[in-house]
Amino acid sequence: MSGVILLVDDEPLVTEGLSRALFAEPLRFLTANSARQAIEILEAEQVDVIVSDECMPEVSGSELLCEVRRRFPDVVRIILTGQSDLDSTIRAINQAAVFRYLRKPCSPQRVAAAIREALGTQGSESAARELHDAFDTALATMDLALQPIVGALDGRTVGAEVLCRPRHPRFPGVLHLLATAERLQREPDLDRAVFERVRSIRTALSPDIDLFVNIHPRSLGDPSLLDDRSPLAPILSGTVIEVTERALITESLELHEAMAMVRSRGARIALDDLGAGHAGLAAVASLCPEVIKLDMSLIRGIDTSEVRSGIVASMVEMSRRLGARLVAEGVETPAERARVVDLGCDLLQGYLLGRPAPLADFLNNR
Numbered sequence: 001m002s003g004v005i006l007l008v009d010d011e012p013l014v015t016e017g018l019s020r021a022l023f024a025e026p027l028r029f030l031t032a033n034s035a036r037q038a039i040e041i042l043e044a045e046q047v048d049v050i051v052s053d054e055c056m057p058e059v060s061g062s063e064l065l066c067e068v069r070r071r072f073p074d075v076v077r078i079i080l081t082g083q084s085d086l087d088s089t090i091r092a093i094n095q096a097a098v099f100r101y102l103r104k105p106c107s108p109q110r111v112a113a114a115i116r117e118a119l120g121t122q123g124s125e126s127a128a129r130e131l132h133d134a135f136d137t138a139l140a141t142m143d144l145a146l147q148p149i150v151g152a153l154d155g156r157t158v159g160a161e162v163l164c165r166p167r168h169p170r171f172p173g174v175l176h177l178l179a180t181a182e183r184l185q186r187e188p189d190l191d192r193a194v195f196e197r198v199r200s201i202r203t204a205l206s207p208d209i210d211l212f213v214n215i216h217p218r219s220l221g222d223p224s225l226l227d228d229r230s231p232l233a234p235i236l237s238g239t240v241i242e243v244t245e246r247a248l249i250t251e252s253l254e255l256h257e258a259m260a261m262v263r264s265r266g267a268r269i270a271l272d273d274l275g276a277g278h279a280g281l282a283a284v285a286s287l288c289p290e291v292i293k294l295d296m297s298l299i300r301g302i303d304t305s306e307v308r309s310g311i312v313a314s315m316v317e318m319s320r321r322l323g324a325r326l327v328a329e330g331v332e333t334p335a336e337r338a339r340v341v342d343l344g345c346d347l348l349q350g351y352l353l354g355r356p357a358p359l360a361d362f363l364n365n366r
């Protein structure tokens with residue numbers, strides 16, 4: 001059993017007791033101390049179960065869970081209450097459709113048992129079918145955004161990273177869609193849907209702009225995404241395939257075989273997020289990427305950090321030796337840009353140079 005549990009309580013002690021009671025289980029706990037904070041977390045993260053206290057200032061627990069049911073129906077809702085106000089009880093049961101209604105004082109063991117039961121309910125067949133259907137609809141309706149990648153010295157746009165933007169109430173952000181793809185083991189379907197749209201974008205763009213397309217590790221095991229059957233096959237020569245280090249532990253098709261397949265059709269390979277913990281130097285050695293993308297955590301505040309500057313300077317040196325082009329990702333301020341240009345990065349990406357935008361806006365801004 002694994003899952004992500006969001007605990008909402010304005011008293012931190014309760015949440016601490018619970019984390020301890022469930023310590024042995026492979027669960028991840030997130031905590032919020034108000035309804036507003038809980039919604040912010042749900043917008044940003046895939047959560048399996050929410051446990052909320054009823055009595056909180058401003059928005060009550062049962063009101064919060066009504067909103068959660070409306071906007072994030074997959075999240076199983078549990079309420080914990082010390083008061084026996086009939087209205088809020090009726091609201092919790094009828095409108096928020098809570099899975100369990102727990103009376104305080106309630107031992108952490110009792111709450112833990114309810115969480116275990118809640119996670120068990122997620123496996124039902126009809127729920128799984130419904131999730132597959134929602135995922136299919138999300139793939140059919142999603143949009144792609146383009147974020148410019150520009151030359152460090154002349155600021156000219158040389159490429160664009162393709163980023164997926166779901167338009168489905170069940171998946172408010174790309175992280176929700178990704179987490180669901182992983183849960184359903186359908187990452188190749190997500191990548192195929194993106195690849196198919198990339199082809200129409202390609203025809204609208206000038207040929208000297210490269211398209212940087214992310215691929216998920218599991219898709220490397222699906223040859224139909226990489227060989228002549230791939231929707232990208234006819235346009236691979238203008239494409240840079242972005243992979244992260246997690247790709248190196250893929251079990252199916254050998255990474256090298258997969259990379260050789262797309263390279264032989266003219267694509268280049270980028271190692272994404274170097275420095276984030278996903279991608280390490282061993283990945284550089286085994287992929288021999290044509291492009292290396294430095295994670296934005298290395299770029300943030302680089303103008304005031306000698307440590308980050310030192311690391312990036314050595315990455316510039318390494319990339320030159322390997323004949324790879326180095327991209328600084330997540331450049332947000334003129335001072336960060338000045339520093340990474342000074343250090344010798346070849347290409348820049350980040351909000352300062354351009355936010356991800358629909359194709360039409362991307363073309364207008366160039």
Ligand code: G
Binds near residue numbers: 349
């Ligand atoms: O992991 P990858 O490098 O593919 O992620 C790209 C993500 O980073 C996109 O979701 C994009 O919206 C985001 N992003 C791009 N530029 C910036 C930036 O300058 N600042 C921040 N915070 N995020 C950015």
Ligand code: MN
Binds near residue numbers: 161214272
């Ligand atoms: Mn990327």
